[in-house]
Structure formats: structure tokens, C-alpha cells
Amino acid sequence: MTITLYSLCGADAARPFSPHCWKVVMALRHKGLSFEERPLAFTVIPTVENGASKTVPVLRDGQELISDSFRIAQYLEEAYPDAPSLFGGRGGVAAARLVEGYSLHVVHSVITRILLIDIHDMLAPADQAYFRKSREERLGKSFEEMAAGRDAAIAALPAALQPLRHTLAFQSYVGGTTPLFGDYILFGALQWLRVTTGSIHLPGDDPVSLWFDRCLGLYDGAARAVA
Template identity: 50%
Template sequence: MLSTPASASIPLLFAGFLFYNKHIADFTCVDKVPITIEELIPGFPAKVIPIILLWSAQMNRKLYSLCGEDGIRHYSPHVWKIIMALNHKGLDYDLIPVSFADIPNVEDGSFSSVPVLRDGNTVLGESFDIARYLDETYADAPALFDGKGAVALTRFVESYCKTVLHPSLATIAVMDMHNLMSPDDQVYFRSARERRFGMPLETMAEGGEDERARLPEKLAPVRDLLATQDWLSGAMPAYADFTLFGIPSMV
């Protein structure tokens, strides 16, 4: 988590208002003697501007996420990967709920899906790209890709989730996901899914019980590996684990 020195906490309260001012209007000390910004913060602005920039970047970290009509349930597995990654690194952020219709208007309007992350002046999408950016930018925080082979392992887990787990869970959860959405999102979701799978959502959902019965077998490689180590990534969790975690968030 980004933090500032304790001695900077009071100056920060004033810095936003006094960035270009050399004197604090109407501000007085306890004994009613006016003071200047230089007296309040010796060395201003050289000492304070880096703090302002750090604080500003922290306050401007936003993660956009598809959310149910209740504004609480975030159901995108790809967003959950980044939620876990940010929490793992101890980074503060605002989770911004959006609908399908909102996505084209997120930030600069260049995105067609979530997650989208704004981190200070940096805006990017695609969960894997976001994770690589976080690891490179906040290298002193716990790693998302730790050691040689971590990226390749994560790519394999992504492929496993996409080809083995996601089709089953998409079938199992299809009506639950539909029902938690707003009416407008339900229309979009139904149209997109029925076009993709070539059948009504209700027909697709009929296969849910069969897919649920097959799910333990599909998860067998994960159970086998975790019988000998704590995490897919080894002794500590990393982005490969968060990638797997994101899939069950659908149900």
C-alpha cells in the first residue's frame, strides 16, 4: 500500500489548495500570527510536490468492473484476477461498477471489455497486461510473477481455465449471472451468449447439472498438484493462482 511519511500528513491537507500560492489566505497559528507556506512546509514546493504526486497517483487508482444490478456483486473472472493482484500487492484502489453499456465510455473510450485500470496517468486493459504492469511498476511489493517460468506457468493456467473450466462454469452459472444483471445488461448478455452458443440461455442452462458432475474430474490436476504444495505457484500465491481463482467467481 502506498503511504506517505507521518510528518507529511498535515501539509497534505493544504497542498492541494496551496500548490501555487505563496501565502495561506486567512490561515493563522494558535497565537493568530499569519504564517507562510514556507514556514508551514520548509522547502516547499521541492519537498511537497513529490508527496502530492504520490498521493494523487494513489487516489487516482481505479478499477472498472462489471457488476450486478445491486452494485455489489462483481462477476467478471478477469476483473477478479486484478482485484486479487491489487490486494496481493497491498495497493489501494476504487472499484468502479459499470454495465455493458458503460464500457465504451470508460476512460478514453478505447476499451471493449473489463478490467480497465487507471493508475495515475496510466490507463490500460487486458488482465494479463495489467498484472505485468503492476509487477514492473510496484516491484518492491509482493511479486505476481516470481522467478523464472512464472509467466509461462500463468499462461498455461490461463489456457487451462479457458479451455477446460470456463465452458463448464459458463454453463452452470449462465442463468445465475443473467438474473443478477440489470434489465439492460440482461438484454445484452442474452443476445451475446445466444449468438455465441447458438441456443437460448434456458437450453444452455439445462446442461448445468451434467457439467457440475464433470467438474471434479476437470479439477483433478489442480487437486493433485495442491496435494504436494500450498499454491499453484509454490510456497506463496501469485498471479497463476489468482487466474484460477477468477473462474469460480462466476458461480
């Protein structure tokens, strides 16, 4: 049975942009698994799989239905042990949790201030209303206030990525010589920025840019094809 991944898109289903969904897309490709991606608008998500989740990603694999990107990665690791490992062992799971925390609390906080308006502009009207209300309530600021700080957020992004840059001084990927789920966590954040704004807002010769380009080239450049 085909694996189904429910992901997130705006008015154009060909441009899925959720960072958490991109983690899973890359994990599925890493495992060499065939899957069907079904990008959904924000307001459609609660209507699928009998309302199983209000957020994506959601993965359907036969009788299994899993939400949350990290839980999905752990499921794939356990369900498909003969495919390439996403973690490289139990220690890799623990290390990926640290990367997840860094990405969510440091990298995402800067990126969010850059791309909110871009995401809003990608959405259909019904989703624009939902997105504005929910994000302004969550962040405690209007979109206009957030947009006023966009240039400052872009300027802050290189410093927020310094831990990744430090790692890349010693190895090609977060996972070492080859990518692991820790790479896909951080890749998802920058792919989110790239798809929504058209750029990752870093110099081309930055080690993070070079690593990101290597990730875009993985799996026959499938991620690069989405822009």
C-alpha cells in the same frame, strides 16, 4: 494518485463477478496497492475512459490505462517491483500463461454452462437483453438449452479441476507455499461461480474447496465479503 479498477457488476454494484476482474483485484491486494474499484454494468463499459475498451478489467494508474487481466498483472509487476512479486520471475510468467490457458479453455467452459442463467438474473433489463443476445450468438445455443445441461455441467466440474487438485497434493497454492498470479487466475473462475450462484458446487473436503477457502481468507477476507 489513486489506482482505479473498472470491473463488472449486475444491478447490485456490491457484487462484482467477472473472473478476469477478480484476478486483478487479488493481484492489487497481493501487491499491497491502494485502489478504487468501480463496478460497471455491461452496457456502461463502453462509455468510460472515452470508450477505451468494450470489456473489463480496465486499470487506470496515473497516465497509464491498461486492459486485459494478464497485461494488467504484468504492468503491476513492472511498475511496482519492490512490492511482492506476482510471478516469482520470468519462468513464473510463462507458467501463469499455461494456467490461464487451462482456466479459459477447460474450467471456464464448464462454469459457463452452470451460471449463465444466474448472471442473466443479476442484470438490469437493458443488460439482460444485451447479455442474452451476445452470449447466445457466441455459444450457438439459447439460454434455455444451456440451462437444460446445467446439472451435467455441475457433475463435470470436479473432473475439469483435476489438474489443480493434482498440484494441491504437493503444495498449498499453485504458486507453492504462497499464492501467485496463477492462483488468482483459477480463483477468479471459482469466485465467478460463487458470487453468481452462491456455491462452487464442490464438496467441502475437496482439496480445491480447501484451497479456494484459503484464497477467500487472504487480505483480511476481502473476497469472502462479496457474496
